[in-house]
Amino acid sequence: MTIAEYSIKNKVISWMFLVILAVGGVVSFADLGRLEDPAFTVKDAMVITSYPGATSTEVEEELTYPLEKAIRQLPYLDKVTSTSSAGLSQIMVSMKMDYGPDELPQIWDELRRKVNDLEPSLPPGVNPVQVMDDFGDVYGVMLMVTGENYSYVELKRYVDYLTRELEVVDGVGKISLAGDQQEQLFVEMSLKRVAALNLDMNTVAGLLAQQNAVISAGEVTVNSQTLTLRPTGELNSIETFENLIIHGRDTGNLIRLKDVATVTRDVQEVPSNLLNYNGEPALNLGISFSSGVNVVKVGEAVDARLAELENIKPAGIKIHTLYNQAKEVEQSVNGFVLSLAEAVGIVIVVLLFTMGLRSGVIIGAVLLLTVMGTFILMSIYDIELQRISLGALIIALGMLVDNAIVVVEGILVGMQRGRTKVQAAKDIVEQTKWPLLGATVIAIVAFAPIGLSPDATGEFMGSLFWVLCFSLFLSWITAITLTPFLADLLLSSKTSEKQQNNDDPYKGVLFVVFGRLLKFCLRFRMLTVAVMIMMLAGAFYGFSLVKNSFFPPSNTPMFYVDMWMPEGTDIRDTYKQVQKVEDFLLDKEQVEFVTSTTGQGLQRFSLTYSPEKTLRSVCSAASSSG
Structure with a gap:
């Protein structure tokens, strides 16, 4: 008994196979992870070191060059680029594309060891070297928090509370803050007062540096209970700082800090990063997702939690969405569902004029079941719905009907020649199953170099090959099993009654x-x-x-503008130029919002976006058109 005869005669098994594909496909589709782009490891790390007071030349010769020399000893290296500015060294380290997520953690550990071994030989005054190996983290949700008449400190206090609340949402991986201005206490000393009281500036500075240090004061045992001694006197307000005794404890002639200095609280005088949203100062909250989650559901959970916190949000503070990957992914998935429905409809309509309505229904049903079966295999092998896998499914839609069309057309021809439906199905399947398998394998192999590539291409595009492999191979299975079964159910047997005339079909x-x-x-x-x-x-x-491009362009209607001022420009002057650009863009009717960052780029919210390095003369603007 051939496989076509078996499928037709064992209707219970065929119905079970059909139901498994249909129901299992729907369930798997609902449970599949959803992302904008496939998981991809950015093979870059940043080595950042500050050298306060050094010129750019001194930073290059005394700091950047020795670090580069040590880093270049790594055998995994692809390229090293560096930027040396006054007081700051930034080195971008890129590894070869052959290394994936399994090897990179070990490579970053070796990079840290190389850098740490060099630290003792660096000049005095150089701060500890920082190695940022999470440079490629993508923050799928970008929130901009603004508040009219709110200071940076007050905004930061609310953002810290918001961060603690959102970190516990299921599916949220990490939350990062940008645009924060460091709060500081400024002590402005009067040289005349210091000289009049015969005080030493270094003594006063040393006394201030010792404050609020956490030092063990010992323990005492009382009734077999150990009690830890903790001295009081923490300086936690401007008043306590002003009343700090700096001289006279031994003589009784007490001199307090307020007698020689003015103490004020404010943010740092020269900021490192300034963010604006539609012209208002803002703080940026970047939310990244855990691996393998459905970002649409996580995005809905984040929105629901924000709605719950709306009642306790201070009046005047607003939360704006700069980018929401969940909504972008939902649109992409909905677009694919629409494409699938259109494909099935087009198949039925086209075949209605060439092969008949029933043939079109059969082939359309087989197409839909094949896609449903592909969802099951994607769920088993942990392949998410994302830009590449959806693209593979859309490519496959035009190829999945080929095998079924050959089988249905062969059955129709056999019936015109006087064969019964079972005989015609048996004949065409036996004649074409191996040629169809060969053609299917050739189509799959055509995409193998992409999916099986050991470098970054295979990591990013691997799902393209596997989804096509699953769907095309499954289309061959359904063509030789479900297609004869559905043909026996749906095709009319009247055609075979015309078997007496031997007209050429x-x-x-x-x-x-x-x-x-x-x-x-x-x-x-x-x-x-x-x-x-x-x-x-x-x-x-x-x-x-x-045109050659590794990453496909994004469909999000968002545009970026990078602006560089002359090297050495103060960040506050750069900020003034940014405000002019903002005003120009906001005057455009098509612009929905404008976000700017001065001093460094935005946090990476898309895999294709590469943030600018930290430079006081650099600024970026992102605008969205409605």
Whole structure:
């Protein structure tokens, strides 16, 4: 018994297979993880070191060059780029594309050891070296917090509370803050007062540096209970600082800090990063997702938690959404569902005019079941719905119907020749199952170099190959099993009653035209070969004109503007120029919002976005069109 006969005669098994594909596909589709881009490891790390007071030349010669020399000893290195500015060294370390997420943690540990071994030989005054290996983290939700008449300190207090509340939402991986201004106490000493009281500035500075230090004061045992002694006198307000005794404890002539200095509280005088949202100072909250989650559901959970906290939000504070990956992913998935529905509808409509309504329904149903089965396999192998896998499914939609069309068309031809539906299904499946498998394997192998590539291409594009492999191979299985079964159920047996007339089933207009073209090509072989060679050469030439890009462009209507001021420009002057650009953009009717960052780039909210390094003369603006 052939597989076609088995599928037709064992209807319970065929129905069970059909129901498993349909129900399992729907359940798997609902449970699949959803991302904007596939998981991809950015193979870059930043080595950042501050050298206060040093010029850019001194930073380059005394700090950046020795660090680069040590880093270049790593065998995994691809390239090293560095930026040396006054008081700051920034080194971007890029590893070869061959290394994936399993090897990189060990590589970053080796990088840290190289850097740490060099630290003792660096000049005095150099601060500890920082190695940022999470440089490639993507923050799928970007919130901008603004507040009219609120200071940075007050905004920061609310953002800290918001962070603690959002960190416990299921699926949230990490939350990062940008645009924060460090709060400081400024002690402005009067040289005249210090000199009049015969005080030493270094003594006063040393006394201030010792304050609020956590030092063990010992323990005492009382009735077998150990009690820890903790001295009081913490300086936790401006008043306590002002009343700090700096001289006279031994003489009784007490001199307090307020006698020689003015103490004020404010943010740092020269900021390192300034953020604006529609012209208002803002703090940026970046939320990244845990791996393998459904970002649509996590995004909904974050929105629900923000709605719950709305009642306790201080009046005047506003939370704006700069970027929401969950909504982008939801639109992409909805777009695919629409494409799938359109594909099934188009198949039915087109085949209605060529093969009949029932044939179109059969092939459309097989197409839908094949896609549902692909969802099951994607769930088993932990392949999320994201830009690449959705693209693979859309590519597959045009190929999945081929096998089913061959089988249905063969059954119709067999029935016209007087065969029963079972006989016609048996004949066409036995004749074509191995050729169809060969064609399917060739189509799969065509994408193998992408999916099986050991470098970054395979890591990013791997799901393209596997989804096509699952769907195309499954289309062959459904073509030789479910297609004969559905044909036996849905095709009319009246066709076989015309078996007495032995008319050629291939005498239609399309077949006649195609037959004449085929005969012409066989008759003029050299011309046919020459045309094929010319077409191949044209294809190679056309391929050379195709733009090369590793990451596909984003469909989000967001535009970036990077602006560099002359090196050495104060960040506050750069900020003034940014405000002019903001005002210009906000005057445009098509612009929905404008976000700017001065001193460094925004946090990475998309895999294709690469933040600018920390420079006082650098600023970026992001605007969205409505």
